[in-house]
Amino acid sequence: MQTQQNKFDLIIIGGGPIGIACALEAKKKNLSYLILEKGCLVNSLYHYPTNMTFFSTSEKLELDNIPFISNNPKPGKREALEYYRRIATNNRININLFEKVTKVSSDSGDYHKVTTGKAEYISDNVIVATGFYDIPNYLEVPGEDLPKVSHYYNDPHYYATQKTLVVGASNSAVDAALEIYRKGGDVTMIVRKPEIGERVKYWVRPDIINRIEEGSIKAYFNSSLKEIRDTEVVIDTPEGEDVLDNDFVLLLTGYRPNFEFLKNMGIDLSEDGRKIPEYNEDTMETNVPGIFLAGVICGGVETHKWFIENSRIHAKLIMDHISSKTKVS
Template structure:
């Protein structure tokens, strides 16, 4: 079995940035991902626009050219695919990591759904988009309920309930409304989320003010049936006729995987992994963290633009260890 210098779990933008650094450093590496290339971005809404400019999404010093001030999901997916082609990165897709165990010699044995690997170091760069936050209510498992919104055309002329107050929920509400859906927003708090994109906020506020999108604040779903939804509102229970529920309730990193690996999650914040902020090495020697996964439940702390540096930090540390 070949021994890699580095095995990278996650083929998102930060995992790719790590692979590029490995290649530049001359270290042997492999990237393993349970889904498609940049799987999280692939699962973004088809017409989503990033908050960041294209320059702030660049990796590997490869220019990201967009015709708009802020790129969209389709441009980003194409950009990262072309980056992989440019560097001929060693990536294994649709291969889920099931176990990572540290050996007596300090290396790691990695088991996936397809094969086994040996690596001197492991980088976890799995993001946070794969585990939706459950509402834990009856009917959430019905086929009409989704935690992943893709294309508004599906919801044309349907009664749609959108759950959530931040960008994903607001985008879904506006896009489905403009495709003819009868949209109701259900928001647990008293107002639209503070992270909503500044150019989108006036749009949703005006649609709600005009009554084109109905919004229930300080409210939550309590039950879903094939034809209805039940809401707990400040004015009591409300029952709505319903065809689809788009539950944009947020996502979390795969904490169970981190626990299985032995990563200490007692850092500052909820389920926040412990790591050295200068080297990104976790409590386990040779196991590094990169990207959004570093923030635990605070998924608004790390983004592509401010965590690209993690790749540089990790490989500077690996180079220093090799020279010691």
């Protein structure tokens, strides 16, 4: 049953930094809003590796010109959690945590019905700011479901003295390989391309290259993982198949947005393999009237194109458009 308390000008799906930025802008426009977040506050950030350092400097991560003071030019995970938590609590952001959105329907044409595991809401507008960290890019190789395999990395201590295979050459893979090596792990990397990725953080890339060249970290380039077994892995290399003793496998091959969730809302995705959602770059409104996108989800599978630093502006674009519609109506 719908109640007045369940009606909003705007519902924001996702309580990450960009979702919070949208809420701050909604408050400025005197719009009633609610953030629905399936996990804890800034849930994806909370699940990042313990020692993660941002690529961006602290001022690039600021919301609404609220200063982000950090001990170093590039802040770490714990500082970011503190910063965004303070913003949410001090500004009394209206947010329901641990409430997952299961469906958004727009059958009436006048409003959207948002269904969660706990309640139903109706809203004139919906912003999808769900990021991409929840769904790994699976390799679909035999043994990928073994207990020793993970698509997420947290802390290097767990892998101390163990033979750990890291698959990938992005920032997450490189950070994991270096940290585990420095905590006494025996690290081997499998890299699909001929070298470490160019988008790896510029202060980290020389470090991993040097560790590989000196033999501290073993690396197989132009190679791929073929099979995971209980105590070993099988890899394809330019020289042929190789079998390595192994204790743990970290498949850090990236993540992707929940495209099915978007399609079920009626949002069109590009058919060129990039799966970029259809939206107006001036307003961030999708092909479904009243449904907007904000943050990294705008990039489809190209998750490296949007991040906090360059997508904070989405909040203002959306709220300017919604408030102009509200005034006209």
